[in-house]
Amino acid sequence: MMDRAIRTGLRWTAVLSLVLSQAEAFYIPGWSIKSYTKDEAIPLMANKVYSDNTQLQYAYYDLPFVCRPTGQRRLGDGLFSGQNIPLNLGEVLRGDRITVSDMELTMEHDAPCNLLCNREISRQELRRARHMVQDGYVVEWIVDNLPGATCFVTVDKTRKYYAAGFKLGYTDHSTGHPRYFLNNHHTIVIRYRRAPGRAGERGGKVVVGFEVYAKSIGLADKRGADSCPTDLHDVQQNFELYLPSNKTLSATDAKQQAPKLDYSKLSYKPAETWEDDDSDLDDDDSDLDDDGAKLTIPYTYSVYFREDNSIEWSRRWDLYFVNQEEGLKVHWLAIVNSLIICGLLTSIVLVIVAKTVRSDIKGYTSKESSVEDGKSGGGLLGRRGGKRKSGSGSHTPREKGKTIPGLLDQHVAAGDLLDQGGESSDDEAGALEDITGWKLLHADVFRTPRNGHLLAPLVGSGMQLLFMAAGLVLLSAFGVLNPSFRGGFISFGVGLFVFAGLFSGYFSARVYRTFGGQDWRKNTAVTAVLFPGLLFSAVFVLNLFVWAQASSTAIPFGTLVAIVALWLGIQVPLVYVGSWYGFERKGAWEHPTKTGSVPRQIPQQAWYIRGLRTVLLAGLIPFAVIFIELLFVFQSMWQDKSGYYYVFGFLAVVSTILVLTIAEVTVVTIYIQLCSENYHWWWQSFFVGGGSAVWIFLYCVWYYFVKLQITGFLSSLLFFSYSLMACCVYGLLTGMVGFLTAYAFVRRIYGAIKAD
Numbered sequence: 001m002m003d004r005a006i007r008t009g010l011r012w013t014a015v016l017s018l019v020l021s022q023a024e025a026f027y028i029p030g031w032s033i034k035s036y037t038k039d040e041a042i043p044l045m046a047n048k049v050y051s052d053n054t055q056l057q058y059a060y061y062d063l064p065f066v067c068r069p070t071g072q073r074r075l076g077d078g079l080f081s082g083q084n085i086p087l088n089l090g091e092v093l094r095g096d097r098i099t100v101s102d103m104e105l106t107m108e109h110d111a112p113c114n115l116l117c118n119r120e121i122s123r124q125e126l127r128r129a130r131h132m133v134q135d136g137y138v139v140e141w142i143v144d145n146l147p148g149a150t151c152f153v154t155v156d157k158t159r160k161y162y163a164a165g166f167k168l169g170y171t172d173h174s175t176g177h178p179r180y181f182l183n184n185h186h187t188i189v190i191r192y193r194r195a196p197g198r199a200g201e202r203g204g205k206v207v208v209g210f211e212v213y214a215k216s217i218g219l220a221d222k223r224g225a226d227s228c229p230t231d232l233h234d235v236q237q238n239f240e241l242y243l244p245s246n247k248t249l250s251a252t253d254a255k256q257q258a259p260k261l262d263y264s265k266l267s268y269k270p271a272e273t274w275e276d277d278d279s280d281l282d283d284d285d286s287d288l289d290d291d292g293a294k295l296t297i298p299y300t301y302s303v304y305f306r307e308d309n310s311i312e313w314s315r316r317w318d319l320y321f322v323n324q325e326e327g328l329k330v331h332w333l334a335i336v337n338s339l340i341i342c343g344l345l346t347s348i349v350l351v352i353v354a355k356t357v358r359s360d361i362k363g364y365t366s367k368e369s370s371v372e373d374g375k376s377g378g379g380l381l382g383r384r385g386g387k388r389k390s391g392s393g394s395h396t397p398r399e400k401g402k403t404i405p406g407l408l409d410q411h412v413a414a415g416d417l418l419d420q421g422g423e424s425s426d427d428e429a430g431a432l433e434d435i436t437g438w439k440l441l442h443a444d445v446f447r448t449p450r451n452g453h454l455l456a457p458l459v460g461s462g463m464q465l466l467f468m469a470a471g472l473v474l475l476s477a478f479g480v481l482n483p484s485f486r487g488g489f490i491s492f493g494v495g496l497f498v499f500a501g502l503f504s505g506y507f508s509a510r511v512y513r514t515f516g517g518q519d520w521r522k523n524t525a526v527t528a529v530l531f532p533g534l535l536f537s538a539v540f541v542l543n544l545f546v547w548a549q550a551s552s553t554a555i556p557f558g559t560l561v562a563i564v565a566l567w568l569g570i571q572v573p574l575v576y577v578g579s580w581y582g583f584e585r586k587g588a589w590e591h592p593t594k595t596g597s598v599p600r601q602i603p604q605q606a607w608y609i610r611g612l613r614t615v616l617l618a619g620l621i622p623f624a625v626i627f628i629e630l631l632f633v634f635q636s637m638w639q640d641k642s643g644y645y646y647v648f649g650f651l652a653v654v655s656t657i658l659v660l661t662i663a664e665v666t667v668v669t670i671y672i673q674l675c676s677e678n679y680h681w682w683w684q685s686f687f688v689g690g691g692s693a694v695w696i697f698l699y700c701v702w703y704y705f706v707k708l709q710i711t712g713f714l715s716s717l718l719f720f721s722y723s724l725m726a727c728c729v730y731g732l733l734t735g736m737v738g739f740l741t742a743y744a745f746v747r748r749i750y751g752a753i754k755a756d
Helices: 004-020 089-093 121-136 251-257 271-276 311-318 322-372 412-417 424-433 437-441 451-478 489-497 501-514 520-548 557-586 613-638 648-675 682-689 694-706 713-755
Strands: 044-050 111-121 138-143 149-154 160-164 169-172 179-182 185-194 207-217 294-307 403-405 411-415
Touching: 044 451, 089 160, 089 489, 089 557, 111 121, 111 185, 111 501, 121 179, 138 207, 149 207, 160 311, 207 311, 271 311, 311 322, 403 557, 437 648, 451 489, 451 501, 451 520, 451 648, 489 501, 489 557, 501 520, 501 613, 520 557, 520 694, 520 713, 648 682, 648 713, 682 713, 694 713
Parallel strands: 185 294
Antiparallel strands: 044 138, 111 294, 149 160, 169 179, 185 207, 403 411
8 A cells, every 4th residue: 555655645746846947947058048030030938027125916908008919910930929928936026927018120131120019097096107217117028038127337348148038127216306217218128149050050140139229209200101100219308197187198299399399388297387277186186087188109120130249048047137146245244254163163063062061971871980990899879878987078968858860860869878877988979069060950851841742743844845955956957947047046945845745754654653652544634734834825925915905916716726736635645755754764763871760850951052043142053054045035035126236156065065054063062051951952952953044034024124115014014924934944953953953863872871
């Protein structure tokens, strides 16, 4: 039966891999090359608009003020305008909505100007456009899997670099009152070169650059018969998103009147008159929504093809990263910083293991053997009779009935040691007093923790997340996952997480049985449902808010059903298989010492090893290891969504150092706690390992108020909610590392006592 379950799990895993990585989406530089011959049509696709000031994205063709595709033109690759491109799971989750546009691009054919459409909008749609321009929304178009980019030049003017996307419009504050202008003309520059190999010999060309230069051209500028501006270089007036009351302004009227009338004669008032004109479209002017006024926006575009042999096809994405090369020195600084901290911790751990622990073990065993082989012949606890020797080394007699931590798994009274007036020798009493600290906990250190039935699933989920994170970082560092593989990072992340259910079930079951659990099926259910269920519930609730805003960031209902199917149909069976193997075949981990029946009394603890204080102090060190690299990660995620995080090699090194640092910090912290005779280390090791998550969340709060300019309640809610979820994921992963490291350390030192 188990063989059948394993085969079923492998079969579902294979199906999952096919679903998550579609053939047309998989793309690695140097492998998949699309070449075009002369006069061949190149499809241009519109994706979405996004902003650094808000977390809400929108599909480009869902905007009410842009030209909609007609669905009549057939373009290259068998596509037609208005066709929706199939997306993989990662693309859907990241808010992509890719649709083929009406723009005609033909290889090596320039088009100085083409009219796309004359879009007529109402006041309500005008208000929507102004709000999006004010929020700084950026448009993403795609040609040959390259995002349309705004071109910049470095300060020394020796190199250029790309910033993905281009502005929807801009805001002018020069008059003291904000004026909003829409970019309604786009100059498209396609850079190409000869295709490598046989395709190039047959005249094939490959696209190596896609640049978009957006421009705002007003209605007063002279236009030709095709409604295109006659002079694109000398623009007299920009297109302002302003509509006077009860006026309809069309492109045809403007074209006929522009040669005869100046700007003031058009029903298009300059901003200087706004203060005295109550017809301005403000947020509170809802009474003007139904007055029937319309504004016509002429959209035009130009296309130019330029041969550029300086860019290799396999290196065409490098232009998007040139502006980030200056950050390489900071990345190296982050690694050096991490290595210094990790090196210091390694030295401390070596001192503890090589000197303190070994000397403690030797002192423990030597004193125990000297007492057992002493002159009395009866051992420290078995000696009866005799008198205490007097001298300078004499000790004050202990009060009868006072409990003294003994070497066995119980509390022994001083009266039992002296046995009705009998006295112990100085050597035996000295041996008793010298044996202190962590050595006294050998009968309590492996005592089952409270709520161990919850700790085991958390450890299993942490191992599942570790497998997913390690796989993503390695695949990205080797170049398999890169910005050209749109949505690949998230798709592979979901796939690795689902497959890692095997490891989650295995480790959860073994920890659960080590804690003495018997109902492994119940533990399996908790492991498979607890963390994924909480995460899915949080995402679903947030998704309801985003749905209400009609944002492409909202996960479609069908995708939610597919995610639930992956969770319940694939991950849960894999967790079951891993749990069965870990519980039935491997069983519990053996402890080197036996647990006593009576728990020890824990003495008063120092302030720095009490609960949350320990977690915060210990978590500050791993945070110091990664906070420099977090600057780049946060900038890519929140501050510059048009950029791409690409230095996964540095991230892999820093992540490795982070894991080592967490392991060493946990070892040192738990050792100090054991020396204070506190054997409640199970949960403490988990919390100490994940303690840096608290500092990362506090860093997110600081980043929000200092670095970001996010506006709106919903965007702020999404930021803090996603940040909290990310920190919880990080805390589970690092908490698992701390737990297993502390467990291995404790077994090692107490096993050494037993061996000696």
